[in-house]
Amino acid sequence: MTLNKIEEDIQELVVRYRPIIAFRVRKALGAQNVDCEDLVSEILSQVLEKIQSGEFRGESSLGTFVYTITSRRIVDYIREKSKVMKYAPEPHPHPDPQETLEAQEMSERVKKALGFLKPKYRDVLYLYYYQELSREEVANRLGISPRKVSELVNYALKLIRKELKI
Amino acid sequence: MRKCKFEDFIDGYLLNRLSERDKEAFEEHYFNCSSCFEKLQERDVIIRTIKNHPELLITEKTEARVPLLATLKKEVRAFFTPRQLVLAGLTALLVLVVIFVIVPRNQAPAPNFFLTDEETVRGSSITLISPVIDMNQIPSSFEWKKLGENIEYQVSIFNHQLLWKATTKENRITLPEEVKAKMVPGEKYSWQVKAFSPDGTLIAVSSRVQFKIAAQ
Numbered sequence: 001m002t003l004n005k006i007e008e009d010i011q012e013l014v015v016r017y018r019p020i021i022a023f024r025v026r027k028a029l030g031a032q033n034v035d036c037e038d039l040v041s042e043i044l045s046q047v048l049e050k051i052q053s054g055e056f057r058g059e060s061s062l063g064t065f066v067y068t069i070t071s072r073r074i075v076d077y078i079r080e081k082s083k084v085m086k087y088a089p090e091p092h093p094h095p096d097p098q099e100t101l102e103a104q105e106m107s108e109r110v111k112k113a114l115g116f117l118k119p120k121y122r123d124v125l126y127l128y129y130y131q132e133l134s135r136e137e138v139a140n141r142l143g144i145s146p147r148k149v150s151e152l153v154n155y156a157l158k159l160i161r162k163e164l165k166i
Numbered sequence: 167m168r169k170c171k172f173e174d175f176i177d178g179y180l181l182n183r184l185s186e187r188d189k190e191a192f193e194e195h196y197f198n199c200s201s202c203f204e205k206l207q208e209r210d211v212i213i214r215t216i217k218n219h220p221e222l223l224i225t226e227k228t229e230a231r232v233p234l235l236a237t238l239k240k241e242v243r244a245f246f247t248p249r250q251l252v253l254a255g256l257t258a259l260l261v262l263v264v265i266f267v268i269v270p271r272n273q274a275p276a277p278n279f280f281l282t283d284e285e286t287v288r289g290s291s292i293t294l295i296s297p298v299i300d301m302n303q304i305p306s307s308f309e310w311k312k313l314g315e316n317i318e319y320q321v322s323i324f325n326h327q328l329l330w331k332a333t334t335k336e337n338r339i340t341l342p343e344e345v346k347a348k349m350v351p352g353e354k355y356s357w358q359v360k361a362f363s364p365d366g367t368l369i370a371v372s373s374r375v376q377f378k379i380a381a382q
C-alpha cells in the first residue's frame with residue numbers, strides 16, 4: 001500500500017478502525033469511564049499522524065500498527081491514572097457515550113430473541129453468561145456433558161443471531 | 167463463511183478467561199480480522215443484554231423449584247376436588263404446613279427468587295448495574311437498579327469470604343478507602359445486593375455477580 005493510497009483512504013480508515021479502537025478502549029477502561037471518547041479520538045489522530053509522517057511502512061499489517069498504538073496509549077493512560085487516582089474526584093456514573101442507536105436496537109432484538117428461546121437454552125445461557133459458570137460447572141449443574149453445554153450455547157447463539165439479522 | 171480459529175476466543179475474552187498471552191493475541195487479531203470483530207461486537211451485545219436482563223432467562227423450571235404461592239394454589243385446588251379422604255387430608259396438612267411454617271417466613275408478596283444451598287440466587291429481582299464485567303481498576307462504587315421508595319439495600323462484597331458489608335437507601339454505594347485498600351489487582355471478587363422493606367423483611371436478592379480487577 002503506498003502512502004498516497006493511504007491518504008486517499010483516510011476516511012475509510014477512520015470508519016474502519018474507530019469502532020475497533022473504541023471497543024478495545026472500553027474493554028480496558030470500563031465502558032462507563034468518561035475518558036473513553038477522548039482517548040479514542042486521540043489514538044485515531046495519532047494513527048493518522050504517524051501514517052502521514054511515514055512512520056507506517058507496511059512492515060506489519062495496518063491492523064497491527066493501529067493495535068500497537070492503541071495498546072500503548074491504554075497502558076500510558078492507566079499508568080497516569082493510577083498515579084493520580086488517590087486524589088481524583090469520584091467518577092460519576094455516566095451513560096456510555098459509545099452506546100450507539102445501533103447497539104441499542106441490537107439489544108432490543110436480543111431481548112426479544114431471549115424471550116423466544118426454549119427453557120433448556122435459557123437455563124444454559126443464564127448459568128454460562130449471567131452467572132459466568134464454566135462449561136464444566138454448567139454441565140454439573142444441569143446434569144449434562146460439557147460438550148452438550150457447548151452445543152446448547154452455540155445453538156442458542158445461532159437462534160439469537162437469526163433475530164439480529166432480520 | 168469459513169470459521170476463523172480465533173472465534174473460540176470470543177467468549178473467553180468477553181468473560182475475562184483468557185491468559186494474558188491469548189488475550190493480547192486475540193486483541194491484535196480483531197484489529198486485523200473484520201469477521202471476528204463483527205462477531206465480537208455481536209456477542210458483546212448479547213452478553214451485556216443477558217447481564218442487564220437476567221429475568222428474561224428465568225424459566226418455569228427455575229421457578230418451579232420454589233414458588234410458594236404457586237404450590238399453595240395448586241394444593242388448595244387439589245383439596246377441593248373430590249378425592250380420596252386420605253389424599254385430601256394429606257393435602258390439608260400440606261396446606262397447613264405451608265401456611266404456618268413456610269409463609270410466615272416469607273411475608274413478601276410472591277418473591278420470584280430463591281436461595282439454593284450456596285445462597286446463590288436465580289430469578290434475581292435486583293439487577294446489578296456495575297461492576298458486572300472486568301474492571302481495569304478497583305471499582306470506586308457499586309450500582310444497582312432501584313426497586314422503589316423506602317427500601318434498604320444491603321451490599322456484600324466477597325473474595326473467598328465476606329470482605330465487606332454495608333447498608334444504604336440509595337441504589338449506589340461508594341467503597342471506603344480501607345476496603346479498596348484490601349482489594350488486589352488480578353483477583354476475582356463477587357458482590358450481591360439484598361433489599362429489605364421498612365419492617366425488615368427481605369424482599370429481593372440479586373444474583374452474585376463476579377468481576378475481576380485486571381492485573382497491573
Ligand SMILES: [Zn+2]
Nearest residue numbers: 170172199202
Ligand atoms: Zn478472525
